Amino acid sequence: xxxxxxxxxxxxxxxxxxxxxxxxxxxxxxxxxxxxxxxxxxxxxxxxxxxxxxxxxxxxxxxxxxxxxxxxxxxxxxxxxxxxxxxxxxxxxxxxxxxxxxxxxxxxxxxxxxxxxxxxxxxxxxxxxxxxxxxxxxxxxxxxxxxxxxxxxxxxxxxxxxxxxxxxxxxxxxxxxxxxxxxxxxxxxxxxxxxxxxxxxxxxxxxxxxxxxxxxxxxxxxxxxxxxxxxxxxxxxxxxxxxxxxxxxxxxxxxxxxxxxxxxxxxxxxxxxxxxxxxxxxxxxxxxxxxxxxxxxxxxxxxxxxxxxxxxxxxxxxxxxxxxxxxxxxxxxxxxxxxxxxxxxxxxxxxxxxxxxxxx
Numbered sequence: 001x002x003x004x005x006x007x008x009x010x011x012x013x014x015x016x017x018x019x020x021x022x023x024x025x026x027x028x029x030x031x032x033x034x035x036x037x038x039x040x041x042x043x044x045x046x047x048x049x050x051x052x053x054x055x056x057x058x059x060x061x062x063x064x065x066x067x068x069x070x071x072x073x074x075x076x077x078x079x080x081x082x083x084x085x086x087x088x089x090x091x092x093x094x095x096x097x098x099x100x101x102x103x104x105x106x107x108x109x110x111x112x113x114x115x116x117x118x119x120x121x122x123x124x125x126x127x128x129x130x131x132x133x134x135x136x137x138x139x140x141x142x143x144x145x146x147x148x149x150x151x152x153x154x155x156x157x158x159x160x161x162x163x164x165x166x167x168x169x170x171x172x173x174x175x176x177x178x179x180x181x182x183x184x185x186x187x188x189x190x191x192x193x194x195x196x197x198x199x200x201x202x203x204x205x206x207x208x209x210x211x212x213x214x215x216x217x218x219x220x221x222x223x224x225x226x227x228x229x230x231x232x233x234x235x236x237x238x239x240x241x242x243x244x245x246x247x248x249x250x251x252x253x254x255x256x257x258x259x260x261x262x263x264x265x266x267x268x269x270x271x272x273x274x275x276x277x278x279x280x281x282x283x284x285x286x287x288x289x290x291x292x293x294x295x296x297x298x299x300x301x302x303x304x305x306x307x308x309x310x311x312x313x314x315x316x317x318x319x320x321x322x323x324x325x326x327x328x329x330x331x332x333x334x335x336x337x338x339x340x341x342x343x344x345x346x347x348x349x350x351x352x353x354x355x356x357x358x359x360x
Contacts, residue, residue: 019360020326020359020360021358021359021360022326022328022329022356022357022358023356023357023358023359024354024355024356025043025055025058025060025345025354025355025356025357026045026053026055026059026060026354026355027352027353027354027355028060028352028353029045029047029053029060029347029352029353029354029355030047030048030049030051030351030353031047031048031049031078031334031349031350031351031353032045032046032047032048032053032334032335032347032348032349032353032354032355033046033047033048033078033079033080033081033334033335033347034046034080034081034082034083034334034335034347035082035335035337035345035347035355036082036083036084036094036337037084037337037339037340038084038088039088039089042054042055042056042057043055043345043355044065044082044094045082045347045355046079046080046081046082046096047064047078047079047353048073048078048079048080049071049073049078049079050068050070050071050073050078050079050098051064051065051068051079052064052065052068052079052082052096052120053065054118055355060355061118063118065115065118065119065120066118066119066120067113067119067120067121067123068096068111068120069096069098069100069109069111069123069125070100071098071099071100072098072099072100072101072102072106072136073099074099074103074136075135075136075137076099076136076137076138076139077099077106077136077139078098078099079096079098080096080097080098080099080108080139080141080142081095081096081097081141081142081143082094082095082096083095083097083143083144083145083151085145085180086145086149091114092114092115092116093112093113093114093115093180094112094113094114094115094120095110095111095112095143095151096110096111096113097109097110097111097141097142097143097153098111098141099136099139099141100125100128101132103134103136104132104134105132105133106132106133106134107128107129107130107131107132107133107139108129108139108140108141108153108155108156109125109127109128109129110125110126110127110143110153110178110182111123111124111125111126112124112126112180112181112182126178126181126182127153127176127178127182129153129155129171129172129176130170130171130197131164131170131171133158133160133161133172134160135158135159135160135161137156137158137159137207138156138157138158138159138206138207138225139155139156139207140153140154140155140156140205140207140208140209141153141154141155141156141209142154142208142209142210142211142283143211144211144212144213144220145180145213146177146213146220147213147215149179149180150177150178150179150180150185151177151178151180152175152176152177152178152201152211152220152236153175153176153177153178154174154175154205154208154209154211154222154224155171155172155173155174155175155176155205155208156172156173156205156206156207156208157172157173157205157206157207157244158172158173159207161173162206162244162245163245165203165204165205165206165244165245166203166204166241166244166245166246168190168193168195168196168197168200168203169195169196169197170197171197171199171200173203173204173205173206173244174197174200174201174202174203174205175200175201175202175203175205175208175211175222175236176199176200176201177199177200177201177238178199184198184199188200188201188238189201189238189239190239200239201236201238201239202222202236202237202238202239202240202241202242203240203241203242204241204242204243204244204246204247204267205222205224205242205244206225206226206227206244206245207224207225208222208223208224208225209223209224209225209280209281209282210222210223210224210233210280210281210282210283210300210301211223211283212283212284212285212298213285214285214287214296215287216287216295216296217285217296217315217317219235219317220235220236221233221234221235221236221283221285221298222234222235222236222242222283223280223281223283223300224244224280225277225279225280225281226248226249226250226273226274226277227248227250227251227252227253227258227277228250228251228252228253228255228276228277229249229250229251229274229275229276229277230248230249230250230258230273230274230275230277231250231273231274231277231278231279231280232249232270232271232272232273232274233270233271233272233280233283233298233300233311233319234268234270234271235271235317237268240268241266241267241268242267242268242270243263243264243267243268243269245258245259246259246261246264246267247259247261247263247264247267247269248261248262249262249273249275250275250277271317271318271319272311272319272322277304278300278302278304278305278307278309279302279303279304279305280300280301280302280303281301281302281303281333281334281335281349282299282300282301282333282334282335282336282337282346282347283298283299283300283301283336284298284299284336284337284338284344285297285298285299285338286298286299286310286338286344287338288338288339288341288342288343288344289341289342290341290342290343290344290359290360291342291344291360294310296313296314296315297310297311297312297313298310298311298313299311299325299336299338299344300336301333301334301335301336301346301347302332302333303332303333303334303349304332306329306330306331306332306333307324307325307326307327307329307330307333308324308325308326308329308333308336308344308346309322309323309324309325310322310323310324310325326344326346326358329346329348329356331348331349331350331354332348332349332350333346333347333348333349334347334348334349334353335347339357341359342359343357343358343359344357344358344359345357345358346358
């Protein structure tokens with residue numbers, strides 16, 4: 001079992017960031033959740049209320065893209081991630097993650113479609129997380145492709161259903177691994193295990209709202225919310241159990257313990273943990289030209305702490321410290337992405353949300 005490298009928020013370092021400029025690209029968005037970069041230099045942005053927007057030539061197009069599925073826009077539910085297929089330049093396929101269903105039974109889903117101008121064509125739901133839940137919280141909803149063409153999806157445990165995270169028969173509180181059409185890969189880690197869902201990749205998660213693959217270091221990073229304390233970043237490996245709710249550094253919102261254990265034998269520790277919580281959402285590995293000294297570091301958005309943090313990671317994957325970056329951004333940060341040119345894009349979580357570009 002790996003030991004925790006960094007726990008206390010008191011070790012937050014002073015930034016030595018190079019000069020940069022922050023440009024506001026778009027305003028007036030409803031809780032913008034995610035960004036994807038199109039090959040022609042345009043961007044796609046999701047709004048939690050169910051709209052998919054296009055930024056073209058640095059300006060937000062007034063009309064949303066059509067063909068988006070209906071979402072369950074209650075509580076934390078809505079439209080979440082937008083991710084391009086690895087062969088998007090030739091097949092124009094994209095993926096949306098979103099909450100759907102009713103107050104009595106809702107779940108995270110994945111929708112695949114072809115982008116055709118300002119419309120989505122041939123769209124279909126390809127994944128529906130099971131079981132449905134009767135809460136409008138903890139959906140997870142991040143997605144990332146792996147080098148073999150499969151993708152991983154994060155799912156929350158539904159808040160009131162925390163014990164589902166420790167049940168291999170449930171898809172709540174897990175990461176799932178799927179083929180690009182939503183089918184189950186034949187080499188998934190729980191294939192053939194009695195009582196286990198074949199989609200499962202890892203388990204013991206609370207509400208994972210960050211997921212990023214580092215193609216250089218060959219690591220899949222996952223980031224999740226703790227309750228009052230215990231936010232964490234994990235390196236995901238197949239079939240590993242990350243502990244929730246049997247191991248936790250936080251406490252319940254009423255101050256009672258979640259668990260008597262911070263660590264449990266056989267369960268994997270985070271590589272960094274925040275106490276108190278910053279409410280992390282959005283995770284990117286920096287591999288770009290504009291801030292080359294940050295190569296391999298992680299960029300984390302923080303909702304509660306209203307900031308962007310950089311997690312310093314060495315070549316071996318050890319966390320060396322954390323730094324607040326771009327202090328001018330003092331808003332709830334929902335997503336952080338690295339553009340092909342090395343610029344860092346940020347979305348702010350508000351009724352009048354913004355899309356920002358940070359560049360040298």
